[in-house]
Amino acid sequence: MDELREGIKRLTAAALAGFIIVCLMLTYWQAVAAPRLEDAEENNRAERIRRRVQPGRLLTSDGLTILDARETEDGWERVYADTEAFCHLTGYNARSGLQKTLSDVFYAQKGYSQPWEDILQGRPAGNDITLTIDGHLQQLARRMMRGRRGAVIALEPESGALLVLYSAPTYAPAEITRSEDDYNVFRYDPEKPEINRPLQGMYPPGSVFKVFTAAAAIDAGLSDPGAKLECAGAERIAGTLVKCRRSGGHGKITLRRALADSCNIAFAKLGNELGPDRFRGYVKSFHLLDAANLPLPTSTGRMADFKGFKGEMQLAEASFGQGASLLTPLSIARLTATIARGGEVVQPFIVADVRTAGGRVITRGEGHVLGRAISKETAQAVAGMMRSVVEEGTGGVADTAGVEVAAKTGSAQNPAGEPHAWFTCFAPADSPSVVVTVIVENGGSGSAVAGPVAVAVLRAALGK
Secondary structure, three states: OHHHHHHHHHHHHHHHHHHHHHHHHHHHHHHHOHHHHHHOOOOOHHHHHHHHOEOOOEEOOOOOEEEEEEEEOOEEEEEEOOHHHHHHHHOOOOOOHHHHHOHHHHOOOHHHOOHHHHHHHOOOEOOEEEEOOOHHHHHHHHHHOOOOOEEEEEEOOOOOEEEEEEEEOOOOHHHHOOOHHHHHHHHOOOOOOOOOHHHHOOEOOHHHHHHHHHHHHHHOOOOOOOOEEEEOOEEEEOOEEEEOOOOOOOEEEEHHHHHHOOOHHHHHHHHHHHHHHHHHHHHHHOOOOOOOOOOOOOOOOEOOOOOOOOHHHHHHHHHOOOOOOEEOHHHHHHHHHHHHOOOEEEEOEOEEEEEOOOOOEEEEOOOEEEEEOOOHHHHHHHHHHHHHHHHHOOOHHHHHHOOOOEEEEEEEEEOOEEEEEEEEEEEOOOOOOEEEEEEEOOOOOHHHHHHHHHHHHHHHHOOO
């Protein structure tokens, strides 16, 4: 009898152990390994399912369909509209652009599935996605940037809604996927059209970064718009020779005037007065080096660490936007929006809503405040200084906008050729509703080259 009881115990223990192992294996494959298996190239189950689903459309906020689908013998094939304006948004296949990152939404998979609507519709259908992007503004950006490389961004500073996210040069999605040769020509194009420059482009910010240094210095109590600074035209600051854009210098100059006429020396001195710790603190509070946190590939900014025997020199250079600093155009647009909305940093967004094939809204997008970078009073002071850039400084091109504009120009030196041309602005100056940031690679003058692009987009966004 004892041997029988022992046998039963061993059998029970073995059965229990087997049950536990099965549970653990099921948990692993269904919960832990499932995402990896779903994304594996060898797994074509999801692809077979999606071939039966009519994918949803991608639309702009003003009703343009920029990505559609047509049925073929092999399933559904994507149809692109105005590829020059929207290619970096749509992508060129299911593994690029919003087609990749919002795939589950387009095909009504996982949390976006609508089985009851499929039954009522009689066939499986995906969800339509409406972007915050204004299609006609995006097309205007395309026309203004024709023949150039760079980026155009427009957004609403209060809501964070992106109105324009344009990258140049562009490509034709349907053409580059026709053959391996076509794709290789595209992939190795020296103009690098695949890069979505607003989010992935990394550029020295140049003089547009002086907006940040001015804001940090005022907020820290070190300066104010009327504070006097000295500019001799060329000075050695923290071991590096800093040259002003005016060879003879400005002499005694207020901070307001230093921003309006883009004095490098004044801002190099301000940066060193701030010191590395406070400077890094404001970089963090402005979220300057953060990724965009949008459903598209993005880059993060880079700066020197301001440590060691070169630290002071690096800080002086960074304070007027040069040295080792590299930022994305979206980072500069968000910096500008922070000033426009009174010192709060907004998280931009690009998806306005998601609708089922039956027209029911299942998701709405919205921006949110990431935190306060500077006080409201500081933001107002800097906004006033940016207005002076237009009224009496380098940004006079924006005086043609038909509305009071606050702006900053920039010509960022780079080792690969002519300076990059920057222009960032918002309007109306006293009650901002639109921010526009433009960079033209190797464009030279920010005011002469990037400025007209920004002003044209700004005027159109404001209905001027």
